[in-house]
Amino acid sequence: MALLTIRDALNEALREEILRDENVFVMGEEVAEYDGAYKVTRGLWKEFGDKRVVDTPITELGFAAVGVGAAMAGLRPVIEFMTWNFSILAADQIINHAAKMLYMSGGQFKVPIVFRGPNGSAYQVSSQHSQALEAFYANFPGLKVVMPSTAADAKGLLKSAIRDDNPIVFLEQERMYGMKGEVPEDLDFTIPLGVADIKREGKDCTIVARSMTVPLALQAAELIQTEFDVSVEVIDPRTIKPLDIDTIVNSIKKTNRLVIAEESHEFASVGAEITYQVMDHAFDYLDAPVKRLSCAEAPMPYAKNLEALALPSVEKIVAAVKEVCYL
Amino acid sequence: MALLTIRDALNEALREEILRDENVFVMGEEVAEYDGAYKVTRGLWKEFGDKRVVDTPITELGFAAVGVGAAMAGLRPVIEFMTWNFSILAADQIINHAAKMLYMSGGQFKVPIVFRGPNGSAYQVSSQHSQALEAFYANFPGLKVVMPSTAADAKGLLKSAIRDDNPIVFLEQERMYGMKGEVPEDLDFTIPLGVADIKREGKDCTIVARSMTVPLALQAAELIQTEFDVSVEVIDPRTIKPLDIDTIVNSIKKTNRLVIAEESHEFASVGAEITYQVMDHAFDYLDAPVKRLSCAEAPMPYAKNLEALALPSVEKIVAAVKEVCYL
Amino acid sequence: MPKAATRQKTVAKTNKTSANGNGQKPDNLAKEAKTSPVAKGLDFVDVDVAQAEFLERRKSQITAIKKLDKKLLREMLYQMVLGRIFEEKCAEVYRMGKIGGFCHLYIGQEAIGVGTMMALEKTDMVITAYRDHVQAMIKGMTPESVMAELYGKEGGCVGGKGGSMHMFSKDLEFYGGHGIVGGQIGVGTGMAYAAKYKNTGQVTLCFFGEAAVNQGIFHESLNMAQLWKLPCIYICENNQYGMGTSQKRAMSSRSIAKKAEAFEMANEFVDGMDVMAVRDATLRAIERARKDGSPTLLEIRAYRFMGHSMSDPGNYRTRDEILKYQERDPIVLFKDSLKAAKVFTDKDFQEIEQEAIEAVDRAVAFADESPYPAESELFTDVLA
Amino acid sequence: MPKAATRQKTVAKTNKTSANGNGQKPDNLAKEAKTSPVAKGLDFVDVDVAQAEFLERRKSQITAIKKLDKKLLREMLYQMVLGRIFEEKCAEVYRMGKIGGFCHLYIGQEAIGVGTMMALEKTDMVITAYRDHVQAMIKGMTPESVMAELYGKEGGCVGGKGGSMHMFSKDLEFYGGHGIVGGQIGVGTGMAYAAKYKNTGQVTLCFFGEAAVNQGIFHESLNMAQLWKLPCIYICENNQYGMGTSQKRAMSSRSIAKKAEAFEMANEFVDGMDVMAVRDATLRAIERARKDGSPTLLEIRAYRFMGHSMSDPGNYRTRDEILKYQERDPIVLFKDSLKAAKVFTDKDFQEIEQEAIEAVDRAVAFADESPYPAESELFTDVLA
Numbered sequence A, B: 001m002a003l004l005t006i007r008d009a010l011n012e013a014l015r016e017e018i019l020r021d022e023n024v025f026v027m028g029e030e031v032a033e034y035d036g037a038y039k040v041t042r043g044l045w046k047e048f049g050d051k052r053v054v055d056t057p058i059t060e061l062g063f064a065a066v067g068v069g070a071a072m073a074g075l076r077p078v079i080e081f082m083t084w085n086f087s088i089l090a091a092d093q094i095i096n097h098a099a100k101m102l103y104m105s106g107g108q109f110k111v112p113i114v115f116r117g118p119n120g121s122a123y124q125v126s127s128q129h130s131q132a133l134e135a136f137y138a139n140f141p142g143l144k145v146v147m148p149s150t151a152a153d154a155k156g157l158l159k160s161a162i163r164d165d166n167p168i169v170f171l172e173q174e175r176m177y178g179m180k181g182e183v184p185e186d187l188d189f190t191i192p193l194g195v196a197d198i199k200r201e202g203k204d205c206t207i208v209a210r211s212m213t214v215p216l217a218l219q220a221a222e223l224i225q226t227e228f229d230v231s232v233e234v235i236d237p238r239t240i241k242p243l244d245i246d247t248i249v250n251s252i253k254k255t256n257r258l259v260i261a262e263e264s265h266e267f268a269s270v271g272a273e274i275t276y277q278v279m280d281h282a283f284d285y286l287d288a289p290v291k292r293l294s295c296a297e298a299p300m301p302y303a304k305n306l307e308a309l310a311l312p313s314v315e316k317i318v319a320a321v322k323e324v325c326y327l
Numbered sequence C, D: 001m002p003k004a005a006t007r008q009k010t011v012a013k014t015n016k017t018s019a020n021g022n023g024q025k026p027d028n029l030a031k032e033a034k035t036s037p038v039a040k041g042l043d044f045v046d047v048d049v050a051q052a053e054f055l056e057r058r059k060s061q062i063t064a065i066k067k068l069d070k071k072l073l074r075e076m077l078y079q080m081v082l083g084r085i086f087e088e089k090c091a092e093v094y095r096m097g098k099i100g101g102f103c104h105l106y107i108g109q110e111a112i113g114v115g116t117m118m119a120l121e122k123t124d125m126v127i128t129a130y131r132d133h134v135q136a137m138i139k140g141m142t143p144e145s146v147m148a149e150l151y152g153k154e155g156g157c158v159g160g161k162g163g164s165m166h167m168f169s170k171d172l173e174f175y176g177g178h179g180i181v182g183g184q185i186g187v188g189t190g191m192a193y194a195a196k197y198k199n200t201g202q203v204t205l206c207f208f209g210e211a212a213v214n215q216g217i218f219h220e221s222l223n224m225a226q227l228w229k230l231p232c233i234y235i236c237e238n239n240q241y242g243m244g245t246s247q248k249r250a251m252s253s254r255s256i257a258k259k260a261e262a263f264e265m266a267n268e269f270v271d272g273m274d275v276m277a278v279r280d281a282t283l284r285a286i287e288r289a290r291k292d293g294s295p296t297l298l299e300i301r302a303y304r305f306m307g308h309s310m311s312d313p314g315n316y317r318t319r320d321e322i323l324k325y326q327e328r329d330p331i332v333l334f335k336d337s338l339k340a341a342k343v344f345t346d347k348d349f350q351e352i353e354q355e356a357i358e359a360v361d362r363a364v365a366f367a368d369e370s371p372y373p374a375e376s377e378l379f380t381d382v383l384a
């Protein structure tokens, strides 16, 4: 085991997969000579050079398309969006091209590509730079959507994503890049896509959290344990699509209560989807309506106090758990 | 009252609003000299000329941006996407610009713009031309999302949309353009945004349908009435965002059962959102889990038999109602 | 702007290029420009100029044809004729309701597909838009697999999942068949990127219409291709209309070839009714691509003889305009040259036509008999 | 490619244009080209050429300055100095944690904002990217309202909702402050569309960086602007880097001005360190826009003296390179000319600087005292 930041865990995953498969390359804005806007690709260009680590012009639609075409022709591109906000310019290539190519070609053309970068809010970067886009992409068949919340998950899931033959939307979180965690050192350590992880065992209430809300949910769980002696189970789906609903349902069959904490906007969110699937599979086990906590229904404001107010927090999660537990 | 197709009702709405307000103009691919790819703008260019009805190059991102800038500077553009599938190229202007401008400018710059065109499937137009994008846009604060299902609604809602000071995503359906209905002739006939319509009264089960699934739900309701003597209420939200949840909740308090029929893909769909909100407001009134019917979890295939299989149908809706009614 | 200007610039940029795909001196270009309707400020109907230029080079072309392999010439003509007859049949069966959805025909543009693709090696890659039936066949797909796809049948090249707009064949390096105007320009650039990365020596032909040039991805792609020196040949099939919109109503400039200069990319303007001129220009571009992997933009001007798709009323252009262009039917022009070169006789032509008719009839029969895809197919190929 | 070529072409296209914003004859342009590092195939460091050209036109410029209204000249210099001092203060308080998020400074580019915007009428419209503090002030916004916005306070121009990247003022026709690279190029085109539609006679200045030129929306917008003849002046602030990427590493061609020719659009290349040259070129573009509503692309080359944003380590360029460009500090160059023209003395300069310092201090004091926005503000302005 090594103690790594999520940033370095992602960096190791990229490095190991570049070494493992000559068809893997990383492409994006500032990923090479600048070491990455958020330093996830630090040192890779110096080690592997122009062929494997490629700086692009600011042309999201164009380089996403280059990735799709290169993947169809046998490469395994890892395309970095400096942030996912900018991927909206490339959405046509992800949704209309990458996601549909295998189907449109009757199974002939695989598109083994990973689109990755920071998703969600950062620190006061305002409306156009703070969006969480998991629901935006997860709606479309043909894509897998991944959201790690720990260093080990980040590394294991990214390695699996790069080895996967499907187009993958890999969503990181800038606020989390510096968070540390133990990571297995085995070169072939991977985490299968589509398997949720129980981050904390509990019996009275389930919280489903992802990405940035996982650490918040864990803190909330501790507070609730000590304050109310209520034991909270925290589940991190890790892969949003395909979603491991069984792990969530099994937890609810035990706790009979569910809180969903997400950084994205709420309308038609992944939290809404989980609610539907839970109702579909465990309606009779729910002792309270599912409670969803999302980002405020407003573009992200710049002001420090308003930004804090807009985002999920430990306090808000505690309040939600109390609500579903009728405390 | 006049008996009009949805196509002509939309056409009348455009014509009346162009006459009513000199700042209203229609812009898009083939909207002028060609009379519109689907003839919604038929005759408008001949009547109003180049200034009010404008053909564009094929450049969705660009002309969407022109609409946003023109709206900021005081015009009221109606931007047609030949189909909403192509709007994905323009999503950055809709989501990162139109939707956030009022907020980012501290309330100074309104963006009174309507983006409109056919959404969802047509007739065997395959994977890249058959997507329903309501969930894709409804996730973002700052947008209103409208989906008419009758000629009267189409006209009344489009007129309201054009007069509204917010950016509006107005989703039509090509398969429905030819459907006829009674439309009030009063020049100031409008339908307020955000108000659902009960398309059929019933007491045993509620179906929430929108756009193309409304006529299917109504047929299903008739079949069920005669076959099982079960009385189905059909609710059409008409405006997806803001969503008139009260009308839906009130219906469920009466019927205690809900089926949602939608043409979009299912994951994080509007149907999922309605499920969450219903659970939030009427958990104790539900005698069965909400049943959602969406498009198949696959890109749209071309083959006639597969396309039919992928889409919601009267039969599928009947089966869903039977399921929630335990018949 | 006066056409001559464009050309001189083009000539200036890429030594061995010209407005019609074989070296001409600026002086006589300037002369022609006077006769050009464009120079005269008329509409973009320059069919007379094109014909004049064609006649000027005809003699040298006939000599060139004589030197070419007769089997190749026959195959070129056969593919053009097959494409024509195949598309005519599509129109017929579409009206019978056997084909659904959109259906875009290639009639009038056969010289572009044949002149470009038949200059390739089998291993070279091709990607195109939705007007793809004929190009798919030129790349080697059978009329059966294309027609069955149009019918939405199991025997189609993608098992009925794609239809008219989405023909694919991995074995034949045919990367589809795409429906989003301009999207394939970026994807094609990525295919060329892979060829360079893996050093396979493959060239990528990337086809798109003149209206797609207005999409931002055209600009983004050409910049990357030139910046990174990718072996991609961008082929703008300028059939002068995007649905009902003429180039003039959608584009602020006339010369598309010249747009390559904004990226310092080699470019040529080519007469798309002259299959030999198309072939020559393509060979020059292929050489550039294979030598130092540098890209080329070819603007190949032709004309769409039919509507944009089967559902296009086509009120946006006059009968006269269509007839004027049909006088330069690429198949007729090629046959004339072949006859003048004494390579083939009318009897050969009849034979070729007969073959094509039979091939298309076999394709229809196959498509008719092929079953609809199994319902289980709905959920296959969603994920790998 | 040799700079001369670019220029001759530029001259050819728009009668009264040149590589540096005041009429020069192609012959001496050609001469210069020889001295151009670019022509010598060196890197894109052409600061020497720019300086040589500046000295050549200096005499005529000083005569021109003498003829100009002294109040205007003072205001131009004041705004440049204010911008410089304001941004230096931003850097200082950012390090103190008073400003959050991204913070992009304008230091080194002051001549562009002042030279262009101060040639406008009050009613003309402006839109720009995230490097917007100084441009907002030049358009008339108070240092208080800009600084308070940077602090995320109620007193900010958008009440703390936007921050550094999103300054707006409807009253002053300042359309923001935008964070998506290239997005404002299309929005600005729409603003010009509205001016033409309503026949207001307004001109739109649309600012963007050289790296934004690679975005597809640049291509889409210029085509529409030329096709529809929109009164839009596209101002590419070429500070030679997009974050850590030099123009050379991101763009296949050197001349951005020349890209306008792909759209048959008027264009000029301008020395962005020479505020008078910038002003002259802008006045010519404004005339084109007001006369027949035709658009212009101005490539104004300057240099970013600071990092891309406050969080940029800036390892991608050498100290020497920065120093080389700082020798042509636009404020210093302008002061020299003003002194040579005997319009102002050092004493005047000190006075101006003092005024600016006090204005910035007032702004900081205001921002410090301004309260944070009320929590209820989170949900206002979401919908109209």
Ligand SMILES: Cc1ncc(C[n+]2csc(CCOP(=O)(O)OP(=O)(O)O)c2C)c(N)n1
Binding pocket: B029, B058, B060, B082, B086, B089, C131, C179, C180, C181, C182, C208, C209, C210, C211, C212, C213, C237, C239, C241, C242, C243, C304, C308
């Ligand atoms: C992004 C996008 N916008 C619009 C359309 C609808 N559409 C299909 S073909 C076409 C015209 C394209 O013309 P051109 O590029 O010249 O190709 P041609 O049809 O002439 O071969 C349009 C507008 C589309 N398929 N995709």
Ligand SMILES: Cc1ncc(C[n+]2csc(CCOP(=O)(O)OP(=O)(O)O)c2C)c(N)n1
Binding pocket: A029, A058, A060, A082, A086, A089, D131, D179, D180, D181, D182, D208, D209, D210, D211, D212, D213, D237, D239, D241, D242, D243, D304, D308
């Ligand atoms: C669409 C998009 N992609 C990437 C970014 C991140 N980003 C912000 S500024 C910038 C560099 C832009 O350079 P340039 O256009 O030259 O403007 P400058 O910063 O030099 O003024 C980048 C890559 C962004 N904000 N938007």
Ligand SMILES: [Mg+2]
Binding pocket: C209, C210, C211, C237, C238, C239, C240, C241, C242, C243
């Ligand atoms: Mg065309």
Ligand SMILES: [Mg+2]
Binding pocket: D209, D210, D211, D237, D238, D239, D240, D241, D242, D243
């Ligand atoms: Mg720059």
